[in-house]
Amino acid sequence: MSEPDVTPDLGGAQLGDTAQLVDAAKLDDGAQNGDPAFASQEAVRLEDVHKSFGDLEVLRGIDLSVAPHQVICLIGASGSGKSTLLRCVNLLESVNRGRILLWGQDVTAPGVDENAVRRHIGIVFQSFNLFPHMTVLRNITLGPTRVLGVPRDEAEEAGRALLVRFGLSEKQDDYPDRLSGGQQQRVAIVRALAMQPGIMLLDEVTSALDPELVSEVLGVIRELAAAGMTMLIATHEMGFARDIADRVCFLDEGVILEQGPPGQVFTAPGNSRTQQFLRRIVDAGRL
C-alpha cells in the first residue's frame, strides 16, 4: 500500500524542505537557523481549536502560534487539555472546530493525507510506547524504512549514529523491556528524531519515570532545543520549563489562560488561576 506523498493542498515540497530544518547534521552543528524561506513563517498555528470527547469538551477554543525554533511549554493541571492539544496537532485526534496550520498549510482541511503530515511531526508519549517486539535499532528504523522508503542499511546506519549521539549505542540490539525507563524514553525520542521531523511534540515525557531517571531525558531535550528544534512540550517539570521555554502557556479547563516568557509567567502571573496553580506547585516542592 502506498499513499501519495502529500495531498495537493498540502505543499509537499514545503513540508519536505522544512523537514530538513532539523536533521542529524544540524543537530550536530547546533545550527540555529534553517531555510530563510520559512524563518519568518509560523511553524504551528492553532485557531480556535475545539475538541470534545462525547459530552466532555476538552479543548474550548485554543489559539496558539509557534515560530520555527521556538520551544513552547504547556503547563497546567492534569486534565487541562495539554495532551489532547498535542494529539490534535499530530492528527491523532480530529478537531471538532477550528483549524491547525503547519507552516501555513491547513492540516485539518478535508482530504489531507494524515500519514504524510505525521511523518513531519515527531511525538513522544508519557508511556514511551516503544514496540516491545522489536529491538531498539528496529524501533528506530521502522519509520524511515517503511514510511520514507530509506534502504534498511542506510536507515540502520543513521539510527546507529543517533544512538551514539544520545549515548545509547550499546542498547541497539536489546528489546525495550530490558531497558530502564529513562533509556526507553530516550529511545522513544530517538525514534521520533529518526524521521527527521520539523517539529517535536513531547507529552509529559518524564511523568512515568523514577525521579533519578528524569534528568537524563531532560538533558536530551535540552540538547534538541539547543540544536534549534521546534518543540511543543507538555510538562509538569516547572524548573525545566522555566529553563528551556521561549514561552510558557498555562492551560486550564481547555483554554490557554495565560502565556508569556517563563520569567513573566512564573514570577508574575497575571491570572489568579495561574497563581493558584503555581502556588500548589511551589508548596509541593516542585519549583
Place this chain on the structure above:
Amino acid sequence: MPVRGSREGAYLDEQTLLAAGAPPPGSFEGNGRGSHLLGGQRAAAVSTVSTVVFIGAVIALFVFAPGAAAVRHTFFNPQQMKQAFLGDPSKGLYSVGKGLILNIEMFLIAEVLILFCALVIAVLRQLRNPVLFPFRMLAVVYTDVFRGVPLIIVIYGIGFGAPALYIRGISTQSDFVYGIAALVLSYSAYVAEVYRAGINSVHQSQVAAARSLGLSQWKSLRFVVLPQAVRTVIPPLLNDFISLQKDTALVSTLGAVIEANRAAQIDSSTLFVYSSYTVAALLFLCLTIPLARFTDRLIARDVSRRLAGGRAVR
C-alpha cells in the same frame, strides 16, 4: 478492615484468611512450582498415596469386574490391536496406522491454509477503510455462520453438495480436497476470532505510536499490531489445532478418505471388537499430547513473563 473473630464468617477478609494460613487469592497453582502445588512434604506423601490408590482401584476394576474379561477381549486384545494397526487385506481389515498418515496430511495442509485465511478475515474485520465495507460485512457473516454450523454438516454439505452441482473443476475434486476445504472453512472462522482477540489485546497506544510515525493503518497493523497479536494468541491457537487434529477424522464420512478412525470403524465392525478404536485413540493421543504439552509450556512462559512484570529474558 479490622480482623474480627473467625466465627464471624461474614467478616472474614483477605487478611484473616492469610493469617489462618490460607493461600492468598489467585495463588493456587499460580506459579506452577511443584512444592507450592502440593503444599509441602506431607501433602506430597498424601498425594502419592492417593494417586497409587486411585490407579490401583482402576486396575482392580479392570481385572476383577465381572465383565473384565469381555472388556479386555473387546477393547484390549493385543492380537487384534496389532492387526488393526497394520491391517490385513486378506480379511478385509484396514490399517489404522496407515489411516493416521491421512489424518496428519489433512491436518498439516488445513492448518497452513487456516492460519492464512483466518488472518485475512481478522484483518478485514479490523480495517476501517470504507471501500472495504462489503468485505468487512462478508467477514462478519462468514464468521457468524461457520462458527455456528457444526463441522460435520459443513463436511457433508461440501462433500456431498459440491459433486451434485456438476460444476467443472469444483465437482470433480477428491473427498480429501472437499474434507480439507470444509475443515478450513469451519476452523478459519474460529481462528479468525482468536486472531481478532489478539489484535484487540494490543494496546491502543501502540497504534498511536505507529501512526505517529506516519505508518498507514495497514502498515501499523502489519508491522506493529499483528506481530504482537500473533504472539499473544499462540497458546489458544495451538489449542484449536489440537481439536483440528481430532476433527480430521470427521472427513471420513465422505467415504473415500479412510483415515485412522474410519479404518478402526471398519475393523471393529468386521471383527466385532473395539480394539481397533483403542489403537486409533492411542495414535491420536501420540499426536495431541505433545502439542498439548507444548501449549502448556508456552502458557507457563507467558505467565512467568507477566509475573516478572514484563521484563522477562527473551
Place this chain on the structure above:
Amino acid sequence: MRKSLVLVMFAMIGLGLTAVGSSASPVPSTKAASAVLTAKASSCSYAAIAPHLYKVGVLTVATDSPAYEPWFDNNTPSNGKGYESAVAYAVGKQLGFSKSQVKWTVEPFDASFAPGPKKFDFDVNEISYTPERATVVSFSVSYYDVQQALIALKNSRIVKHHTPADLRTYVYGDQIGSTSLAFINTELRPTHQPSVFNTLNDAKSALQDGRIQALVADTPTAQYISSSEIPKSVLVGQFPSTGEHYGLLFAKNDPLVACVNKAIAALKVNGSLAKFQKEYLGIYTSVPTIKP
C-alpha cells in the same frame, strides 16, 4: 509414617476390591448367569425360556434405524411387513409369543456387539455370520443365505464390462460394517480403494453423483435399490454364494439360541421362510450371475 501410609493404601485397595466384588452379583442379569440352563433348554416351552428373557413376558427384538427395505417396511419393524420383521414375528410365534408380546427396540449396528449386558433378546439387522464375530456374540442358524450383487448406473461401463479383470478397475463404495465391503476387498480386489460411508443412503447418493461407480449389496437390497430407489441404476448381476448367511445376533452363549435355532428350523420345514422370501424379497432367478 510412610509405612503406615502404605498400609492404609493397601487397606483402601482391599476395600475397593470388596466393593467391586459385592457389586458383581447384580450385574450379570438373568441372561448371562445361566449357562447351566443351556443343557436343559431342550424344552423350549414359553415357561422354560421365560427366565432368560431381557424383559419379563416379552420378546425384545432389536434392529437399527433406519431399517432398510425390503428387510423392513417403511422403517417400521413393528408392522410385521418386510422379510426380517416377518421372520422375527414367526420366530416369536414358534416360541409362544403373541404378536403383541414382541417388542422392538433400536440398536445401532456398532452397539450390537458391544460387551456388557444386551438390551434385547436378539438383533435382526442383516448381520452376517463370521467365525471372528462368533467369538464375541452368538448367532442363530441362517435365516437367509446371502449372495452379493452389483449395482451401477445404467450408462456405466460396468454394465457391459464385468469380467474379473474389468471388475478390478472400478471405484466401489459401501456402507461401513457391511460384509459387502469385505467382499469387495477380498473377492473383487479393486486397484482403487473403495469408499466407505456411514450409511447405505450416503453410499447411494455417492453412486448417483458419480463419486463411486458401483455399489455392492446383498441381492434383495440391490434389487430394491435398482428397482425402487435409484431409477437410473441397474442391478448388474449377483455373485455366486460364498456360503455367507444372515443370523440373528445374541449375547454370547445366550441360552435362547438353541430354542431360536429350533424355531428357525421349523420355519424352514413348514415353508414359512420360503413364503416370506417370495413375498418380500421377490424371486431372483432372473438375476444373472457374474464371477468376481
